[in-house]
Amino acid sequence: MLALPRPADASSTRAEPDASARGVAGACARVIAAADRHEGAEVAAYLRQMAAASGSSLEELELDGIVRALESPASGGARRSRAIAAAKARAESLLESLRESPPRSPSEAEIRLKLAHVLARREFAAPPAKRTAVEAVVQWLLKVMERLYGRSAGASAFATWAVLAVLAVLAAASLMAYASRAIANRLAMASCDHGARPEADGELSAPADLLAEADRLAREGDLRAALERSFVATLVHLDRVGLIRYDPTRTNWENLASISRGVPASIRSRLARAARVFDRVWYGHKPVSASEYSEVTQWLAGCRAAATATTGDGRELT
Numbered sequence: 080m081l082a083l084p085r086p087a088d089a090s091s092t093r094a095e096p097d098a099s100a101r102g103v104a105g106a107c108a109r110v111i112a113a114a115d116r117h118e119g120a121e122v123a124a125y126l127r128q129m130a131a132a133s134g135s136s137l138e139e140l141e142l143d144g145i146v147r148a149l150e151s152p153a154s155g156g157a158r159r160s161r162a163i164a165a166a167k168a169r170a171e172s173l174l175e176s177l178r179e180s181p182p183r184s185p186s187e188a189e190i191r192l193k194l195a196h197v198l199a200r201r202e203f204a205a206p207p208a209k210r211t212a213v214e215a216v217v218q219w220l221l222k223v224m225e226r227l228y229g230r231s232a233g234a235s236a237f238a239t240w241a242v243l244a245v246l247a248v249l250a251a252a253s254l255m256a257y258a259s260r261a262i263a264n265r266l267a268m269a270s271c272d273h274g275a276r277p278e279a280d281g282e283l284s285a286p287a288d289l290l291a292e293a294d295r296l297a298r299e300g301d302l303r304a305a306l307e308r309s310f311v312a313t314l315v316h317l318d319r320v321g322l323i324r325y326d327p328t329r330t331n332w333e334n335l336a337s338i339s340r341g342v343p344a345s346i347r348s349r350l351a352r353a354a355r356v357f358d359r360v361w362y363g364h365k366p367v368s369a370s371e372y373s374e375v376t377q378w379l380a381g382c383r384a385a386a387t388a389t390t391g392d393g394r395e396l397t
Contacts, residue, residue: 119162289312352375
């Protein structure tokens with residue numbers, strides 16, 4: 080909104096508008112002239128003058144988008160032409176509103192009211208917000224009910240309850256599907272072959288031995304077991320260098336939660352991505368392709384390489 084200074088004597092009248100109004104009017108005229116010459120850079124500069132003369136920002140006058148379009152090197156000819164036309168229309172409307180003012184100096188409240196009236200016109204209205212998927216479904220159901228039962232009060236009430244019932248059924252179905260997946264994952268984890276982790280009952284194997292076993296399993300085609308060996312080798316390695324407190328009796332995410340606070344983000348992100356794939360393959364009994372296995376083992380190798388150069392509090396070794 081324009082924020083012009085209030086005259087010293089609000090009750091006095093003058094034949095000419097005050098200096099602020101004259102500055103705004105002059106800037107509007109320059110915008111129109113530059114637009115007629117199709118000079119985008121000049122139009123943008125005069126729009127900034129118009130905002131400065133009014134004591135408002137480009138954002139308050141909703142001119143920032145037009146100025147960006149005019150000053151951006153990436154703007155094409157069509158976009159620049161539309162921006163010039165919009166700037167001219169805005170300046171003409173504002174100039175017309177100032178000319179319609181009474182001969183006395185307008186008060187700040189009057190100028191604000193005039194500008195609000197101009198900006199409320201259809202050509203300056205913001206585009207309507209897009210409806211969400213739920214709103215679209217509700218509107219569609221209401222239209223169907225109107226066609227079936229008409230617009231009577233009873234039919235409207237029935238339509239409302241029908242929509243609510245449909246939404247309740249959809250919500251219940253979604254909740255049941257989520258619960259079913261959660262139960263299935265729990266059962267899969269409970270029935271997992273824990274014998275693939277021999278270190279859980281004895282001393283932890285060396286990372287090198289675990290990686291050698293992973294290579295052997297991969298050559299034999301058992302990528303699922305090879306992935307498990309490589310993942311455990313990485314956790315043991317991080318435990319050896321003091322970045323994590325690995326306990327084979329805990330879940331992967333419980334082990335990852337014990338990572339030292341200063342561990343670099345690169346190690347954390349690689350471990351988290353590898354853990355998600357591992358859980359899906361190992362506990363969910365999902366197949367793993369050779370390319371996916373290669374990608375995950377590269378993540379794990381990057382974790383081990385970064386860990387060898389990092390202390391337990393995350394500081395680089397010199």
